[in-house]
Amino acid sequence: MCAHQPSCPQPHDSAAHVVAAHPEQGWSLLCDGVIVFDDTGELLPDGRVIAPHRVLADRLAVAA
Numbered sequence: 001m002c003a004h005q006p007s008c009p010q011p012h013d014s015a016a017h018v019v020a021a022h023p024e025q026g027w028s029l030l031c032d033g034v035i036v037f038d039d040t041g042e043l044l045p046d047g048r049v050i051a052p053h054r055v056l057a058d059r060l061a062v063a064a
Helices: none
Strands: 018-022 027-030 035-037
Antiparallel strands (some): 027 035
16 A cells, blocks of 8 residues: 555554545545544544544643
8 A cells, every 4th residue: 555665554653654635524544544534533444443532622732
């Protein structure tokens, strides 16, 4: 699916890169077969779901 040598990283590895982006639909396909969604959720190649892991607003740093 990609040009990683010797092979593509395992699913859910930060080394994976986007091979198909659909920002108008809110998702992107990574070279490891993972679909990532704009809400930070993920769909793994084996069908498992990673729930969105958003940062709560009260934990965000505010610039003054």
